[in-house]
Amino acid sequence: MNRRLICLLFPLCALVGTGCVDSPVPAMTSEMEIEPPKPILEGYTADPHAVVFDDTFYVYPTSDKANWQTTDFSCWSSKDLVHWKNEGMILDVARDLSWANVRAWAPAMIRRDGKYFFYFTAEQKIGVAVSDRPIGKFVDALGRPLVTPSPQTPGQAIDPFAFIDDDGQAYLYYGQQNLYAYKLRPDMITLDGSPTKMTPPHFNEGIFMIKRDGLYYFMWSEHDARDVHYQVAYGISTSPLGPIEVPPDNVILQMRGKVVGTGHHSVIKVPGTERWYIFYHRHAIPNGSGYIRETCLSPMEFEPDGSIKKVDPLAPAFTEDSDGDGGADATESATAALRAR
Numbered sequence: 328m329n330r331r332l333i334c335l336l337f338p339l340c341a342l343v344g345t346g347c348v349d350s351p352v353p354a355m356t357s358e359m360e361i362e363p364p365k366p367i368l369e370g371y372t373a374d375p376h377a378v379v380f381d382d383t384f385y386v387y388p389t390s391d392k393a394n395w396q397t398t399d400f401s402c403w404s405s406k407d408l409v410h411w412k413n414e415g416m417i418l419d420v421a422r423d424l425s426w427a428n429v430r431a432w433a434p435a436m437i438r439r440d441g442k443y444f445f446y447f448t449a450e451q452k453i454g455v456a457v458s459d460r461p462i463g464k465f466v467d468a469l470g471r472p473l474v475t476p477s478p479q480t481p482g483q484a485i486d487p488f489a490f491i492d493d494d495g496q497a498y499l500y501y502g503q504q505n506l507y508a509y510k511l512r513p514d515m516i517t518l519d520g521s522p523t524k525m526t527p528p529h530f531n532e533g534i535f536m537i538k539r540d541g542l543y544y545f546m547w548s549e550h551d552a553r554d555v556h557y558q559v560a561y562g563i564s565t566s567p568l569g570p571i572e573v574p575p576d577n578v579i580l581q582m583r584g585k586v587v588g589t590g591h592h593s594v595i596k597v598p599g600t601e602r603w604y605i606f607y608h609r610h611a612i613p614n615g616s617g618y619i620r621e622t623c624l625s626p627m628e629f630e631p632d633g634s635i636k637k638v639d640p641l642a643p644a645f646t647e648d649s650d651g652d653g654g655a656d657a658t659e660s661a662t663a664a665l666r667a668r
């Protein structure tokens with residue numbers, strides 16, 4: 328076939344979608360027609376931090392306000408990952424802090440020795456509050472920030488994540504543009520030593536980590552939260568302080584169809600099982616943006632070699648007739664609901 332004939336045929340093939348090349352248009356069109364799963368929380372929320380305490384799942388999100396001028400943190404609870412109860416405000420930075428009063432973002436929660444430690448961002452600094460209950464109310468533990476920006480640690484001091492390793496050593500991870508890690512003393516409110524810089528490629532913010540089979544899976548968000556391409560990637564380390572090795576094709580959650588801006592996530596494992604779930608936000612559907620977001624939930628699975636499978640934001644976590652059976656035991660109810668998929 329001569330070159331002139333190829334040039335004449337190509338526009339015709341593109342129009343009819345057959346012949347010369349496989350057109351991506353039908354696949355894209357069909358994805359846009361898929362109705363995404365509903366968000367799990369009411370209202371506009373983002374940066375969901377999910378944990379399991381005893382027989383209950385909890386989510387601690389950012390409460391979206393115009394231009395991220397948020398002042399309050401709330402807690403949501405569930406026995407089955409399906410039905411969520413708003414436990415109300417647990418910290419109001421405008422009233423409960425002496426060192427900040429706005430830009431309350433991206434919290435994290437952990438329990439130690441019967442106390443609940445709530446790490447949070449306020450005015451680009453990281454604070455810590457404490458309570459005897461996971462639903463608060465929480466009290467500022469220090470009367471000052473735990474972490475502040477400095478020339479030695481470039482990037483915003485935001486997006487904390489706390490972790491206690493099997494040996495009892497606690498760590499605080501945080502950062503935007505750069506990832507840092509501090510050791511924490513057993514009181515969970517005192518930094519121990521200097522920070523370790525451990526920034527992986529393309530890291531922007533939203534650090535989270537799980538430990539599985541002796542390996543540390545570090546996960547983070549890439550791009551700006553206002554970008555439709557906001558996405559979750561991961562790397563693996565044999566140490567809680569890195570270095571982080573990034574596998575090929577390490578993006579596990581990204582935009583698809585009507586779902587965009589998928590990021591700033593957390594992960595939980597249903598106790599006593601190998602059922603994992605990823606919580607994340609997306610731009611609200613419809614008419615959402617990087618300032619108007621909603622919290623979602625999807626199953627997260629692993630390949631036999633330990634790599635994390637791609638997460639499909641268009642696939643529902645549970646079938647419509649799965650209600651978690653309303654049982655008191657979170658393990659049984661969540662597993663029953665998952666098996667009904």
